[in-house]
Amino acid sequence: MDNQTLLQYFHWYYNEADKLWIKAGKEAEKLAQMGITGVWFPPAYKANSGASSVGYDPYDLYDLGEFDQKNTVATKYGTKEDYQNAIQLLQKNGVNVIADVVFNHKAGGDELEKMMVRTVNPEDREEFTSEPFEIEAWTKFTFKGRNGQYSQFIWDKDCFSGIDWAEDLKETGIYSIQNIYGEGWEDVPSKELGNYDYLMYNDIEFRNPEVREELKRWGEWYVNSCGMKGFRLDAVKHIATDFLIEWLDHMNETFETSFFIVAENWNIDNVAELEQYLEITKGRMQLFDSLLHHQLFLAGEEKEQYDLSKIFAGTLVESQPLYAVTFVDNHDSQPLQALESYIDFWFRPLAYALILLREGGIPCVFYADLYGAKYKDEDKEEDLVEVNLVPLAELPEMLKVRKDVSYGLQRDYLDFPNCIGWTRAGVPEKQNSGIAVIMSNGAEGFKEMEMGPEHSGKTMIDVLGNRNESIIVDENGWAEFFCNAESVSVWTIV
Numbered sequence: 001m002d003n004q005t006l007l008q009y010f011h012w013y014y015n016e017a018d019k020l021w022i023k024a025g026k027e028a029e030k031l032a033q034m035g036i037t038g039v040w041f042p043p044a045y046k047a048n049s050g051a052s053s054v055g056y057d058p059y060d061l062y063d064l065g066e067f068d069q070k071n072t073v074a075t076k077y078g079t080k081e082d083y084q085n086a087i088q089l090l091q092k093n094g095v096n097v098i099a100d101v102v103f104n105h106k107a108g109g110d111e112l113e114k115m116m117v118r119t120v121n122p123e124d125r126e127e128f129t130s131e132p133f134e135i136e137a138w139t140k141f142t143f144k145g146r147n148g149q150y151s152q153f154i155w156d157k158d159c160f161s162g163i164d165w166a167e168d169l170k171e172t173g174i175y176s177i178q179n180i181y182g183e184g185w186e187d188v189p190s191k192e193l194g195n196y197d198y199l200m201y202n203d204i205e206f207r208n209p210e211v212r213e214e215l216k217r218w219g220e221w222y223v224n225s226c227g228m229k230g231f232r233l234d235a236v237k238h239i240a241t242d243f244l245i246e247w248l249d250h251m252n253e254t255f256e257t258s259f260f261i262v263a264e265n266w267n268i269d270n271v272a273e274l275e276q277y278l279e280i281t282k283g284r285m286q287l288f289d290s291l292l293h294h295q296l297f298l299a300g301e302e303k304e305q306y307d308l309s310k311i312f313a314g315t316l317v318e319s320q321p322l323y324a325v326t327f328v329d330n331h332d333s334q335p336l337q338a339l340e341s342y343i344d345f346w347f348r349p350l351a352y353a354l355i356l357l358r359e360g361g362i363p364c365v366f367y368a369d370l371y372g373a374k375y376k377d378e379d380k381e382e383d384l385v386e387v388n389l390v391p392l393a394e395l396p397e398m399l400k401v402r403k404d405v406s407y408g409l410q411r412d413y414l415d416f417p418n419c420i421g422w423t424r425a426g427v428p429e430k431q432n433s434g435i436a437v438i439m440s441n442g443a444e445g446f447k448e449m450e451m452g453p454e455h456s457g458k459t460m461i462d463v464l465g466n467r468n469e470s471i472i473v474d475e476n477g478w479a480e481f482f483c484n485a486e487s488v489s490v491w492t493i494v
Contacts, residue, residue, distance in 0.1 A: 003035070003406065005038075005362070005403070006037070007364070008366050008367055012054055015374075019074070020042070021078035022078055024039065024086040024090065031093070034403070035402055038096045038260065039095055039096070040364065041097060041100060042054060043056060043101075044064050044077065044226075046058075046070055047075070050071045051070075051074065051075065057201060059108040062150045064079075064084075069144075084226055091227065096260065098228065098229070098230040098260060104200075104234065104235045104238050105199060105200055105201040107201040110144065111142060112137065112167055115135065116132045117166075117176060118176050118183065119174065120174050120175075137165060138202075142154055150221055160177055160203055160204060161205040163175045163201075163202055164200065174198055181205055181207035186205075186240045187240060189276075199235055206239070212247075219250070229260060230262070231259060232262050233261065236263040237266070237267075245282075248261060262285065262325045266290050268290055271318075274287050275320060278320060286325050289317050289327070289361065292317055292355075292361075297342075299351075299441065300343045308418060308439070308441055309416060317361040318360075324362070327365075328366055329343055329368075336375075336385060352392065352394065353398065356401075357398065357401060368391075370391060370395060397464060405492055406433075407426055407434075410422055411423045411449065413449050418441055419441075420438070421437055421438035422436075423449050423452075425454070432494075434455060434493055435492050436481050437490050438489055439488035439489075440483050445483045448480050449479065451479060453477035456473055456474065456476070457472065457473060457475070459471070459473075460481075470494070
């Protein structure tokens with residue numbers, strides 16, 4: 001069985017001539033040949049910002065680019081038909097589609113409602129800063145463009161626990177809606193800011209049983225309509241965990257399958273919180289290893305001052321390798337984004353070797369590293385910033401190595417602050433499998449490493465082309481491997 005490799009098939013500023021769904025369909029066969037086994041698509045449903053939305057301000061989950069709502073029929077990425085066709089083509093080629101699910105909030109309500117609220121301290125959401133008072137807010141969602149097709153459910157003020165805009169007062173704030181389910185927030189995993197239930201827009205009230213049932217009905221409709229094989233869950237630390245468990249169990253039981261689930265629980269400080277989340281959810285989902293991403297970012301910034309021997313310390317892939325989805329960058333960390341922490345270009349080849357060519361974790365490649373990305377921040381015209389992310393030249397070869405020969409027993413040589421390496425011994429069913437990887441964040445490096453006696457006498461070369469010599473594995477299965485300064489070399493068997 002080939003190694004699993006995911007691809008995040010979008011970036012925040014996607015602006016190419018082909019709509020994203022069209023492009024993905026065209027690329028299906030090529031992606032499969034590269035070794036991509038799963039594609040993570042962005043949110044596919046109609047959002048408040050209409051045709052320009054990346055998808056994280058969801059309006060109508062049932063509108064996949066089919067109805068005239070928010071001044072458009074198609075989404076930024078194309079029509080419902082385009083989306084369904086892309087999924088079909090990818091999965092026909094053996095590439096499973098992972099759909100992005102944004103359950104935390106809704107945006108762009110259709111009608112105003114009056115409701116009782118209390119304001120809270122933004123830095124401590126458990127602290128009320130007012131007595132109850134009435135406001136008008138956009139909390140009623142009628143989806144007139146869809147006119148009840150697929151679902152007649154109407155979202156209203158009882159479906160939300162908080163809002164950030166009082167229309168009658170023309171004031172922003174964090175307003176806790178005083179509804180029949182309680183005056184305070186839901187119990188969520190994150191205790192940041194006292195209670196991090198509220199993130200943005202209209203915060204969904206999962207204590208409302210009608211909301212839970214509607215989202216289960218929607219999940220059934222979504223899979224029946226499109227046939228995806230997995231889900232990426234957005235912002236789970238802001239969502240009641242018992243609801244997500246209930247929803248996932250319902251989906252798996254309904255379709256008699258086990259959907260691939262990866263959740264975003266952004267944390268760069270404390271692996272224990274991610275471990276606790278995995279314990280609560282009992283193996284139902286995997287988590288993105290944002291802690292490893294942060295270490296890769298620091299390694300790029302600090303260069304030879306960074307201790308490479310400790311790069312996995314305190315990461316999820318170190319403590320829970322079977323539940324970690326590793327990544328170099330994503331749409332939140334790319335330049336100009338709120339969590340910008342884009343890994344320096346010189347270190348990107350090393351970073352990809354660290355996620356693609358090791359045993360632990362399932363790696364997720366970022367769209368811009370495969371295809372490149374050129375964009376500008378049009379929201380800041382007075383100080384316009386243009387970004388050019390070039391494709392990573394080494395990435396196709398690394399993907400090929402992962403697919404074809406990066407298998408078997410892993411021997412680690414993470415034993416020097418500026419030069420680390422590891423080997424994979426290979427497996428009989430993969431011809432010429434087995435690799436040696438060595439990297440340096442300082443001067444030229446070398447390291448004695450064991451391939452195993454079964455490789456005695458074999459010749460190995462650096463498939464990245466950074467080193468030109470050939471290496472012969474000795475009679476005991478050992479060899480001395482080399483890499484250039486601030487570089488990585490991937491040695492494979494000829």
